Amino acid sequence: MASLLAESSPDFWMALGRLHPLILHFPIALAVIAALVECWRMLQRRTGISPITVPLIQFAAVASLLAVGSGWVFASYQYGDDGGDTLFFHRWIGVASTVLLCVLALWGWKCRALDAQRVVSAAHARRPSLYFRGSLFVTAIAVGLAGHLGGDLVYGEGFFLNALLGGKGGTEQSQSTTAIEVARSTPLSPTEAEFVEKVLPILSARCFECHGPNKQKGGLRLDSRAWLFAADEGEWVVVPEHPEESALLERVLMERDDPDAMPPKGDALTQAETDAIRGWIAAGAAYPATVDANSHAPAGGSATGISSSALTALGYASTIGVVPPIDEKIRVRAVGAAEALAKRGVLVQPLAAGSPLYDINASRVEPPLTDGDAALLHDAAPLIAHLNLANTALSDAMLIRIGQLPLVERLRLDHTMVGDAGVQALGVLPNLESVNLVSTQVTTALRAWLQSQPKLKRVYVWQSNITDEDAKTLALDARIEVISGDLPLAKPSTPLLPPNPIPTPPPAPVPPAATP
Numbered sequence: 001m002a003s004l005l006a007e008s009s010p011d012f013w014m015a016l017g018r019l020h021p022l023i024l025h026f027p028i029a030l031a032v033i034a035a036l037v038e039c040w041r042m043l044q045r046r047t048g049i050s051p052i053t054v055p056l057i058q059f060a061a062v063a064s065l066l067a068v069g070s071g072w073v074f075a076s077y078q079y080g081d082d083g084g085d086t087l088f089f090h091r092w093i094g095v096a097s098t099v100l101l102c103v104l105a106l107w108g109w110k111c112r113a114l115d116a117q118r119v120v121s122a123a124h125a126r127r128p129s130l131y132f133r134g135s136l137f138v139t140a141i142a143v144g145l146a147g148h149l150g151g152d153l154v155y156g157e158g159f160f161l162n163a164l165l166g167g168k169g170g171t172e173q174s175q176s177t178t179a180i181e182v183a184r185s186t187p188l189s190p191t192e193a194e195f196v197e198k199v200l201p202i203l204s205a206r207c208f209e210c211h212g213p214n215k216q217k218g219g220l221r222l223d224s225r226a227w228l229f230a231a232d233e234g235e236w237v238v239v240p241e242h243p244e245e246s247a248l249l250e251r252v253l254m255e256r257d258d259p260d261a262m263p264p265k266g267d268a269l270t271q272a273e274t275d276a277i278r279g280w281i282a283a284g285a286a287y288p289a290t291v292d293a294n295s296h297a298p299a300g301g302s303a304t305g306i307s308s309s310a311l312t313a314l315g316y317a318s319t320i321g322v323v324p325p326i327d328e329k330i331r332v333r334a335v336g337a338a339e340a341l342a343k344r345g346v347l348v349q350p351l352a353a354g355s356p357l358y359d360i361n362a363s364r365v366e367p368p369l370t371d372g373d374a375a376l377l378h379d380a381a382p383l384i385a386h387l388n389l390a391n392t393a394l395s396d397a398m399l400i401r402i403g404q405l406p407l408v409e410r411l412r413l414d415h416t417m418v419g420d421a422g423v424q425a426l427g428v429l430p431n432l433e434s435v436n437l438v439s440t441q442v443t444t445a446l447r448a449w450l451q452s453q454p455k456l457k458r459v460y461v462w463q464s465n466i467t468d469e470d471a472k473t474l475a476l477d478a479r480i481e482v483i484s485g486d487l488p489l490a491k492p493s494t495p496l497l498p499p500n501p502i503p504t505p506p507p508a509p510v511p512p513a514a515t516p
Contacts, residue, residue, distance in 0.1 A: 017074030024067040028147045030060035031101065035140035038133045048129055054108035057136070061101040064143075068098050085329075090149035097146055100139040107132060189448045191286035192427060198276040206263045222248075225287030225427065226378060226403030233397055240400075240421070243281040252277065288427040330382055337379035344373065357385040357407060368392045374401035381405050388412040390436070396422030407431055414438035414460065420445045434458040444470045456480055 034056040041050050071094060075087060111132060203222055209215070211222045220237060221227035228238060237247040252269050254261035261268070269277075280286070338358055342348040346369070347361040358380065362369050369377075369392040377387075381404055390412045399422035405411070409431050413423070419441035432453050437446075443465045450459060458481045461471060471484035 013073050017070055017076070020067060020070040020074040023063060023070055024147065024150065026063035027060040027067055027097070027101065028143050030056045030063065031097075031136075031140045031143045034060065035136050038136055042133060049108055049111050049132060051112070053136075054105070054112050057101060057108055058105045060143075061098070061105040064094070064098040064101050068094055086149055086152050090146055090152075093142055093149065094146040097139060097142040100135065100142065104132070104136060104139060107135075189286065189288075189424065189428075189452045191283050191424075192288040192452070194283075195280055195286050196288065199280045202269065202273050202276065206266070206269065210263070224404065225400075225425070226381070228285075228287065229400050229403060233401075238281055238285050240285040240425075241282060243278045246281050249274070249277055249281060284421065284424070286424070286427070333379045334381070334383040337376045338383070341373075341376050341380060344369075344376070351385045355385075356383060358383050359386040360384055361386075361388040362392055363388050363390040363412070365392070369394070369398075371395055371398040371401070374398040377402045382407070384408050385431075386410045389416065390414045392416055394418050394422075396425070399423065400425040405429055405432075409433050410435075412436040413440060416440055418442070420449075424449045428452050428454070430454060432456050434460075436460040437464055439463045441465060444474065447474055450474060450480060450482075458483065 034053045037050050037053050037056070071091070075091065111129070207222050210217045211220045213221070213223055229236060239245045243249050248262075251260060251262040252274055256268050263269075338348050338360070341360065341362070345365045347364070349359050351357040351359050360377075360380065369389065371393075374397075377384075378401055381402060384405055385407050387405065387408055387410070391414075394413060394416035396417075396419055399413075399418055405426065406429075408429055411429070411432060411434070414436045415438065417440070418437075420443055423435075423437070423442060423446060426449075433455050434457060438460050439462075441464070442461065446466075450456060457479065459474070460483045461474070462484055466474065466484060468484045471482045474480075474482045
């Protein structure tokens with residue numbers, strides 16, 4: 001939380017970092033102007049470097065050094081260690097541009113000094129000036145690219161290009177509305193329904209702009225449960241059932257003149273809005289799986305802007321092996337996590353020949369999986385169809401961290417310490433057909449969760465806190481079979497045939513009597 005929540009006392013380094021947006025415009029403008037000057041000079045077929053170019057580059061080099069330093073500090077406060085690929089490329093392209101500007105500043109100064117002393121003739125000056133101009137054009141492009149990536153960090157990925165290529169900028173709010181409508185159209189538990197109706201619109205309107213799929217200030221992302229609880233439990237900004245310990249509520253309750261108050265722009269949340277968030281956290285922070293981490297469909301995702309799990313919930317991925325559109329980065333991460341699980345000793349195999357989905361069996365891993373392995377299961381979750389976590393050291397906290405399982409059909413949690421809170425945290429699993437909860441800590445409080453699963457057919461609850469009588473109340477939905485004891489043995493439909501008689505061996509032949 002150190003990178004997310006600033007200290008209340010004055011912070012010189014934070015103030016220095018926040019100068020970055022002011023400083024960075026100078027090297028961009030100066031480098032581009034210098035490149036344009038040399039381009040014009042080249043069109044006029046003039047040799048040598050323009051007298052104005054070198055001072056421009058020298059000022060740009062100094063400004064870029066300040067921009068890189070302040071930017072590095074700014075990113076450490078604003079994004080921590082989780083700024084994503086955009087921050088990585090923005091940072092290192094900026095560093096490379098600074099190095100190039102410093103080299104060009106020294107190079108240009110030397111060329112101007114030689115030209116002033118008339119050491120080289122015009123004929124011999126043409127080649128150095130050509131190399132210098134080529135390097136300057138490359139540097140200007142690199143500086144511009146770094147600035148473009150910085151714009152993506154501030155305003156969201158594709159902020160400029162989307163508007164240029166298709167006018168797609170500014171649709172985040174409408175896509176959030178689509179995700180809410182999809183969530184409302186699928187079966188939800190009472191607590192999930194309350195979240196969708198009261199809390200999700202607040203997060204969508206006031207939080208997703210800075211903590212959504214396109215931008216994650218402070219490394220925080222709120223547009224899905226999987227991302228919200230992806231960090232270690234001690235770093236969660238929402239602590240289920242403990243609103244007084246939740247940094248999210250703390251930040252929205254701060255005075256507006258506090259630099260750490262959220263949201264940073266616009267009016268503070270109303271009393272009704274903060275009460276809704278407090279009540280949601282106190283009730284366990286339910287977050288349905290149909291509100292997906294990709295609800296804003298980045299490149300490679302759904303062309304409709306609807307999340308992959310939402311498409312699943314609507315029936316577009318009901319066939320085994322058919323995967324809804326998924327962001328390439330998430331798919332690559334899922335494949336990498338599956339490979340890491342295999343190295344851990346987990347049995348990982350394709351669901352069928354040629355299928356991109358996984359059948360993952362961790363029931364025989366030694367030592368058993370623990371909460372420390374939840375991150376790998378969380379990353380692999382988008383491609384898991386069958387998941388067996390029986391006999392693992394599974395806990396409710398681990399199950400919460402695993403998060404969404406949008407394509408899972410069979411789930412085994414038997415012989416673990418998992419209870420109601422962990423199972424309910426999974427939300428609606430659109431394709432779930434069977435779940436094994438034998439020898440777990442679940443109770444009849446699971447009734448609403450079971451009935452919210454659209455395709456659930458069979459539930460095993462033997463040796464749990466659910467008795468045979470309780471099981472009858474859970475099976476009010478005729479489509480769900482709740483099994484609370486041993487399955488009865490099948491009875492033959494036809495009478496058994498009598499056993500075949502054991503054949504009696506023929507008597508031994510009597511030897512003929514001897515002839516006298």
